[in-house]
Amino acid sequence: MATKTTLKPKNKAGAKSAAKSAGKPQMKLVKSTPEAKKAKSTSASQWVYDKKTLTGAEIVIQALVDNGVDTIFGYPGGAVLPIYDAIFQQKKIKHVLVRHEQAALHAAEGYARSTGKVGCALVTSGPGATNAVTGLTDALLDSIPVLCFSGQVPTFLIGTDAFQEADTTGITRQCTKQNYLVKDVKDLAKTVHEAFHVAKSGRPGPVLIDLPKDVQFAPGPYQSPEETDLSRYCPRTMPDISLIEDAVEMMANAKKPVFYTGGGVVNSGTEAAELLTEFVQMTGFPITSTLMGLGGYPMRDKQHLGMLGMHGTFEANWAMHDCDVMINIGARFDDRVTGRLDAFAPNSKKIHIDIDPSSINKNVRVELGIVADSVEALRAMIAVWKKRKYKADAAAMKAWWAQIEKWRAVKCLNYQKSAKTIKPQYALERLQAALDKEMSKKNGRDVFISTEVGQHQMWAAQFLKFDKPNHWMTSGGLGTMGYGFPAAIGVQMAHPDALVVDVAGDASILMNIQEMSTAVQYRLPVKIFILNNQWMGMVKQWQELLHGERYSNSYTESLPDFVKLAEAYGGIGMRVSDPAELDDVIAKMMKTDCVTIVDVCVDPSENCFPMIPSGKAHNEMILSADAEKFDKTLV
Amino acid sequence: MARTSQQDRKSVYGAAPVQDPVSSHTLAVIVDNEPGVLARVIGLFSGRGYNIESLTVAETDHTARKSRITIVCSGTVHVIEQIHHQLSRLVPVHKVSNLTLESTHLERELALLKVVGKKDKRIEALRVADIFRARVVDSTLESFVFEITGTTEKVNAFIDLMRPLGLTEISRTGVAAISRGKEGVYEAA
Ligand SMILES: Cc1cc2nc3c(=O)[nH]c(=O)nc-3n(C[C@H](O)[C@H](O)[C@H](O)COP(=O)(O)OP(=O)(O)OC[C@H]3O[C@@H](n4cnc5c(N)ncnc54)[C@H](O)[C@@H]3O)c2cc1C
Ligand SMILES: Cc1ncc(C[n+]2csc(CCOP(=O)(O)OP(=O)(O)O)c2C)c(N)n1
Ligand SMILES: [Mg+2]
Numbered sequence: 001m002a003t004k005t006t007l008k009p010k011n012k013a014g015a016k017s018a019a020k021s022a023g024k025p026q027m028k029l030v031k032s033t034p035e036a037k038k039a040k041s042t043s044a045s046q047w048v049y050d051k052k053t054l055t056g057a058e059i060v061i062q063a064l065v066d067n068g069v070d071t072i073f074g075y076p077g078g079a080v081l082p083i084y085d086a087i088f089q090q091k092k093i094k095h096v097l098v099r100h101e102q103a104a105l106h107a108a109e110g111y112a113r114s115t116g117k118v119g120c121a122l123v124t125s126g127p128g129a130t131n132a133v134t135g136l137t138d139a140l141l142d143s144i145p146v147l148c149f150s151g152q153v154p155t156f157l158i159g160t161d162a163f164q165e166a167d168t169t170g171i172t173r174q175c176t177k178q179n180y181l182v183k184d185v186k187d188l189a190k191t192v193h194e195a196f197h198v199a200k201s202g203r204p205g206p207v208l209i210d211l212p213k214d215v216q217f218a219p220g221p222y223q224s225p226e227e228t229d230l231s232r233y234c235p236r237t238m239p240d241i242s243l244i245e246d247a248v249e250m251m252a253n254a255k256k257p258v259f260y261t262g263g264g265v266v267n268s269g270t271e272a273a274e275l276l277t278e279f280v281q282m283t284g285f286p287i288t289s290t291l292m293g294l295g296g297y298p299m300r301d302k303q304h305l306g307m308l309g310m311h312g313t314f315e316a317n318w319a320m321h322d323c324d325v326m327i328n329i330g331a332r333f334d335d336r337v338t339g340r341l342d343a344f345a346p347n348s349k350k351i352h353i354d355i356d357p358s359s360i361n362k363n364v365r366v367e368l369g370i371v372a373d374s375v376e377a378l379r380a381m382i383a384v385w386k387k388r389k390y391k392a393d394a395a396a397m398k399a400w401w402a403q404i405e406k407w408r409a410v411k412c413l414n415y416q417k418s419a420k421t422i423k424p425q426y427a428l429e430r431l432q433a434a435l436d437k438e439m440s441k442k443n444g445r446d447v448f449i450s451t452e453v454g455q456h457q458m459w460a461a462q463f464l465k466f467d468k469p470n471h472w473m474t475s476g477g478l479g480t481m482g483y484g485f486p487a488a489i490g491v492q493m494a495h496p497d498a499l500v501v502d503v504a505g506d507a508s509i510l511m512n513i514q515e516m517s518t519a520v521q522y523r524l525p526v527k528i529f530i531l532n533n534q535w536m537g538m539v540k541q542w543q544e545l546l547h548g549e550r551y552s553n554s555y556t557e558s559l560p561d562f563v564k565l566a567e568a569y570g571g572i573g574m575r576v577s578d579p580a581e582l583d584d585v586i587a588k589m590m591k592t593d594c595v596t597i598v599d600v601c602v603d604p605s606e607n608c609f610p611m612i613p614s615g616k617a618h619n620e621m622i623l624s625a626d627a628e629k630f631d632k633t634l635v
Numbered sequence: 636m637a638r639t640s641q642q643d644r645k646s647v648y649g650a651a652p653v654q655d656p657v658s659s660h661t662l663a664v665i666v667d668n669e670p671g672v673l674a675r676v677i678g679l680f681s682g683r684g685y686n687i688e689s690l691t692v693a694e695t696d697h698t699a700r701k702s703r704i705t706i707v708c709s710g711t712v713h714v715i716e717q718i719h720h721q722l723s724r725l726v727p728v729h730k731v732s733n734l735t736l737e738s739t740h741l742e743r744e745l746a747l748l749k750v751v752g753k754k755d756k757r758i759e760a761l762r763v764a765d766i767f768r769a770r771v772v773d774s775t776l777e778s779f780v781f782e783i784t785g786t787t788e789k790v791n792a793f794i795d796l797m798r799p800l801g802l803t804e805i806s807r808t809g810v811a812a813i814s815r816g817k818e819g820v821y822e823a824a
Contacts, residue, residue: 170674174678178727357723357724
């Protein structure tokens with residue numbers, strides 16, 4: 001039999017009838033023959049069945065294998081026990097037991113973002129499914145491909161308020177790209193294949209399959225992904241060439257152009273990033289990236305202006321504000337980026353390349369919208385630029401770069417250095433120095449960074465340098481505190497030899513701290529680098545600037561001793577509060593071989609600048625007092 | 636608080652954009668007839684704050700298991716365009732046609748009205764029904780059930796006239812719509 005089924009029939013009868021029914025779904029359950037039953041009871045680890053007829057639970061496993069999955073993050077419960085039983089009896093798929101279902105989804109997101117594959121999660125009915133909702137919503141807002149299986153009460157009990165029943169498809173409909181309730185095992189295999197296809201095609205996103213327990217037990221036909229018709233969902237990826245030509249012509253005539261790139265480049269992975277780099281360098285234009293787009297272009301390159309938006313750099317936001325041609329590739333004009341809409345890049349013509357037609361003209365009207373995958377669009381643009389032998393207007397570009405250098409000279413990320421307390425920015429600079437050292441070593445480890453949500457997240461975006469896509473995991477759209485640690489676990493599972501650091505805040509880390517157990521159990525040497533300011537710093541910052549310094553409930557009272565906490569779980573804990581000791585502690589952290597918490601006691605009063613208050617324009621940015629000094633020499 | 640000197644310059648950048656006028660559009664949406672489709676479509680409207688004026692749905696192709704949803708919605712041109720794109724990206728949605736923009740089209744609604752009354756009012760009700768070409772589909776000594784088909788405006792007008800004549804109950808189907816001429820809402824294969 002020339003199919004890819006890996007679970008081979010073990011008894012002759014099974015092999016024969018499978019051969020006979022090649023290609024056709026076959027309902028006969030070979031398992032039910034006495035011989036097969038005996039085989040099953042004597043050796044649970046050897047499945048005996050007609051390869052075209054499996055139980056629902058086995059179909060799920062087989063479909064995962066056939067879709068290239070090697071890892072699934074989950075938590076068991078009554079309604080998914082048949083699947084857990086099937087997991088127990090196979091070796092192809094590794095199940096990672098998390099300690100909370102939300103973490104399963106974030107781990108799947110970290111896995112997906114760092115590999116480009118679909119991340120998978122498995123949760124039980126009722127509370128398992130509702131716990132997954134935050135993770136699904138997070139993946140929806142950040143366009144991350146994940147597939148979540150949830151158990152459901154048996155079909156005959158649905159609607160009766162049965163034990164641990166929740167209307168999971170109803171609850172998750174608005175936080176998934178697509179979801180399914182599979183009531184008939186006949187539909188299961190093709191549903192799983194379609195779910196994978198939907199999760200990763202077009203604009204990626206989360207998909208959920210709700211599986212009643214009786215469907216998991218029921219025998220049904222298996223069909224492979226190749227045998228499944230996936231044609232009902234096939235979003236456009238190729239650009240309209242005439243629009244590409246118009247876009248490139250607009251670019252060639254630009255005097256003050258800027259590239260504004262986002263998560264849509266990272267979604268397309270290394271190839272898109274390489275093409276983007278080639279194109280940006282070919283044109284000589286400046287480029288800025290969103291929080292989600294960091295790593296799509298090497299940030300250390302002089303053409304990169306850093307992140308833009310609310311906490312973006314002075315030069316990036318001013319370049320956006322003053323540009324005459326904006327080339328948006330895979331970014332969605334988020335309100336954290338545009339600021340006040342009527343003052344957003346007021347004198348610019350805008351090109352927007354996005355795979356999702358609904359992103360174009362959603363928040364900002366653009367002159368030229370192009371629906372395409374960023375890889376395809378970039379390839380086409382490079383070809384047109386080369387074919388027509390375009391050159392950027394040299395004089396205009398010289399003047400534009402001179403202006404940008406003036407903005408750069410403001411050094412908007414400057415901060416007051418201190419020999420006594422560790423400034424959070426300093427901690428990240430030293431972390432970056434250590435990471436650079438690691439990466440420059442022969443056989444140095446690959447480095448992945450995740451973050452929680454808050455000031456530390458913004459500082460990480462400002463002070464760490466990403467040169468490759470898919471190495472930076474952060475919750476941008478939903479801004480989910482508690483994302484970073486489980487995401488780091490997902491990354492470490494996918495890249496066992498890499499160095500994975502979660503840049504955390506003292507408040508956020510407590511939202512999924514229970515995952516310490518997961519990290520210890522699977523010997524995942526994730527480093528949790530807490531910038532401990534003893535505040536919900538980001539909340540405090542807003543209260544300080546916009547609510548008359550009334551710090552309502554933003555002090556993180558009664559923090560645990562993070563060192564003891566790490567040790568209680570069986571990990572390693574370290575604390576540092578003297579700037580002089582920081583490098584040593586970081587060096588130690590890099591060498592540990594199990595999960596490690598570094599409690600970096602930082603200056604609690606530090607705020608994150610630059611900052612564009614909500615509803616203000618790019619040119620209404622607040623700078624830190626330190627950068628302000630340079631302001632006079634400016635415009 | 637440290638602030639940049641540029642802050643004072645915000646007035647240079649024009650006033651808030653003028654809100655475009657709101658208009659009503661009729662969309663034909665071809666979907667797979669599968670569980671949850673309607674919930675997804677309606678959830679999209681409520682979740683994103685779009686207005687639905689009328690929504691009808693029924694299976695139109697039993698073998699292919701396709702249904703046609705006709706949605707009358709209102710919004711600015713921009714909002715209507717978003718609705719179109721947001722609907723199109725749903726997995727079970729095959730095709731969205733804006734009949735208002737893409738063609739001249741016909742719209743019909745059917746309504747059943749129960750009118751209870753005696754003597755003059757009864758006679759007057761019959762007379763009005765005749766003018767509107769409404770049919771009597773049920774009758775007792777004290778009541779009629781009228782069936783009327785037409786545009787929403789016509790049905791509204793009929794209902795308004797029936798009110799003082801003893802109207803007690805209305806059941807309306809919502810709008811069904813189709814383009815004129817030989818071109819249709821073909822399906823992307
Ligand atoms: C506390 C906090 C502060 C923040 N401050 C900032 C800030 O200062 N600056 C900032 O930038 N962000 C900030 N964010 C993040 C912000 O909320 C958004 O998440 C982010 O700006 C969105 O990034 P994006 O535009 O790249 O879009 P994404 O959410 O990454 O979306 C990607 C876009 O690309 C499209 N796309 C997907 N795949 C492809 C493909 N293959 N080809 C082409 N297109 C594709 C999608 O349709 C979508 O439109 C902040 C978040 C938090 C929590
Ligand atoms: C689940 C969740 N609840 C609340 C918020 C609102 N919020 C955003 S940042 C923040 C404070 C984070 O504090 P911490 O983790 O210590 O980071 P810091 O800002 O101090 O670096 C809060 C409460 C959120 N983003 N997510
Ligand atoms: Mg904090």
